[in-house]
Amino acid sequence: MSDNNLPLSRPSLGEEEIGEILDVIQSGWITSGPRVKRFEEEFSRYVGARHAVAVNSCTAALHVALLAHGIGAGDEVITSSMTWSATANMIEVLGAKPVFADVDRQTLQVTPETVSAVMTERTRAILPVHFAGQSCDLDGLAGLAASHGLTIIQDAAHAVGTEFCGRRIGGGDLTACFSFHPIKNITTGEGGMITTDSDELADKFRLLRFHGVNRDAWSRYGKIDSPRYETVTPGWKYNLTDLQAALGIHQLAKLDGFIERRTHLAELYRDQLAGIDGVKPLGPASGTSRHAWHLFVVTIEADQFGCDRDRFMQLMAQQGVGTGLHFTAVHLHEHYRSRYGYALGDIPNTEWASDRVVSLPLFPRMSDADVTRVCEAIRTIKRGIS
Ligand SMILES: *Cc1c(COP(=O)(O)O)cnc(C)c1O
Numbered sequence: 614m615s616d617n618n619l620p621l622s623r624p625s626l627g628e629e630e631i632g633e634i635l636d637v638i639q640s641g642w643i644t645s646g647p648r649v650k651r652f653e654e655e656f657s658r659y660v661g662a663r664h665a666v667a668v669n670s671c672t673a674a675l676h677v678a679l680l681a682h683g684i685g686a687g688d689e690v691i692t693s694s695m696t697w698s699a700t701a702n703m704i705e706v707l708g709a710k711p712v713f714a715d716v717d718r719q720t721l722q723v724t725p726e727t728v729s730a731v732m733t734e735r736t737r738a739i740l741p742v743h744f745a746g747q748s749c750d751l752d753g754l755a756g757l758a759a760s761h762g763l764t765i766i767q768d769a770a771h772a773v774g775t776e777f778c779g780r781r782i783g784g785g786d787l788t789a790c791f792s793f794h795p796i797k798n799i800t801t802g803e804g805g806m807i808t809t810d811s812d813e814l815a816d817k818f819r820l821l822r823f824h825g826v827n828r829d830a831w832s833r834y835g836k837i838d839s840p841r842y843e844t845v846t847p848g849w850k851y852n853l854t855d856l857q858a859a860l861g862i863h864q865l866a867k868l869d870g871f872i873e874r875r876t877h878l879a880e881l882y883r884d885q886l887a888g889i890d891g892v893k894p895l896g897p898a899s900g901t902s903r904h905a906w907h908l909f910v911v912t913i914e915a916d917q918f919g920c921d922r923d924r925f926m927q928l929m930a931q932q933g934v935g936t937g938l939h940f941t942a943v944h945l946h947e948h949y950r951s952r953y954g955y956a957l958g959d960i961p962n963t964e965w966a967s968d969r970v971v972s973l974p975l976f977p978r979m980s981d982a983d984v985t986r987v988c989e990a991i992r993t994i995k996r997g998i999s
Contacts, residue, residue: 621935633859648858661784662808664815671792672699673851674805681817692740719896725753738764743772746905747898776903783808799864801857822851874977875906885988891918912969919998932990937972
């Protein structure tokens with residue numbers, strides 16, 4: 614790629630992260646230790662939860678959260694098909710069945726109505742995906758869950774810093790799973806976090822992320838009161854390292870600034886795209902009091918624009934502009950089609966979106982002029998085909 618290309622996303626890492634990484638290396642302790650502890654404490658304070666448990670991806674977070682909530686064979690978990698495969702995959706690997714609720718076309722979120730429509734007597738949990746940085750109707754979903762005795766586990770991979778009715782996603786007692794993959798609003802290279810107010814769940818998360826051994830490596834080697842350890846349950850190896858947490862600590866401190874910048878860029882996009890037929894940004898999700906602007910997603914209406922989404926992405930690449938596809942409907946992927954027999958028409962709004970969504974470049978270090986460039990590229994393409 615030439616220097617002149619504009620990527621979909623690029624992480625914003627700086628001197629603070631570099632300095633902290635050097636300190637970690639010089640400290641001699643590079644795996645899970647004091648930096649992870651500090652990152653967890655600062656993250657739990659930021660979202661307003663009693664506990665934040667760091668893991669090495671959001672996929673791991675979802676796995677551990679589902680396990681800790683007791684989801685297993687025979688259970689149904691209602692989720693969105695407008696998501697990254699990991700959301701459904703983690704339900705599937707536990708032997709449970711992902712049941713896909715349709716999304717609202719304006720926001721691409723599941724709603725209490727669409728979730729309600731697919732509930733059965735085997736439903737055990739609701740796993741909503743807060744799409745693109747807005748929140749689902751959490752109160753509506755929590756009410757539904759409470760009245761049917763269901764658990765809520767949030768896929769908050771897009772929602773670091775998102776607020777619903779003035780409350781941060783991840784705060785309170787509903788389990789939330791976050792991602793720190795490089796494309797996400799803050800990054801640790803790879804990484805994730807699970808938040809909850811429950812002491813009991815937090816203990817389970819910690820146990821399952823580290824071998825099912827009831828003390829992690831740092832407390833075993835760092836603070837020796839007893840050298841003994843005990844395998845309580847067969848667990849996984851999902852711990853975050855201090856090298857990664859070194860990034861996370863400084864990324865978290867910069868998050869509000871990142872979101873401010875993303876919000877400004879999103880407003881520019883909305884102004885400049887307003888006159889282009891066939892390119893439509895998503896609409897606001899009611900209840901979302903702070904949009905974290907993880908992604909700037911538009912839908913391409915082929916009849917009006919002149920070409921479909923796939924062609925649009927190719928033509929944008931030719932203009933030197935990177936785009937992203939978040940997401941193609943999970944229920945139409947090979948495994949889910951063949952296992953559950955899904956066919957086109959089964960989940961109509963999700964399929965509608967799956968054919969039309971495209972993410973435009975959005976990251977804090979983009980300039981205002983970069984937004985203009987993207988919108989100019991779109992106009993150029995439209996002129997070229999009409
Ligand atoms: C990125 C993402 C994940 C997975 O996060 P990882 O940290 O890469 O495991 C899960 N769900 C959604 C909606 C995502 O966008």
